[in-house]
Amino acid sequence: MTTYVITVPGTFVNGVEDTARSDVERRLRPRDPKNTDLGESEELSLLTVEEGGMFSARIEVEAADQAGAESEAVRLVARALRDSGFEEDEAPLGPAFVTGIDSEF
DSSP states (O other), rough: EEEEEEEEEEEETTTHHHHHHHHHHHHHHGGOOGGGGHHHTOOOOOOOOEGGGEEEEEEEEEEHHHHHHHHHHHHHHHHHHHHTTTTTSSOOOOOOOOEEEEOOO
16 A cells, blocks of 8 residues: 545635634544655645635545545545535535655555
8 A cells, every 4th residue: 555645626615614624624634644754844734725715635545556545535525525514516626636655665
C-alpha cells in the first residue's frame, strides 16, 4: 500500500458558515495530510476555502494505486460534506488529483 495526499476541489455554492466549515474539518481530521512527511514539510491545510466558496480538501489516503486513492478521497470528502449537512448540489466536487506520494519501499 502507498500513502497518497489527495486534493479534492469543490465549491460551496451558497457559501459556508464557520460552524459548518469546522464540522467538515472535524470529520476529515483523521485524514489530515500533516500526518505525512509531505504534509508536514509543505504545511498543507486540511481544508482551504477561498472567496466565492471554492475550496480544496487535502487528505491522506492509503491505496494500492493512484486511481483507487483518488476515488477513495472523493468518497471520504463527499461523506464528510453530506454528514455536515451539505447536499451534493450545494457543494459539488471536482476531479481529485494527487498532491504527493509517500511510499515505503
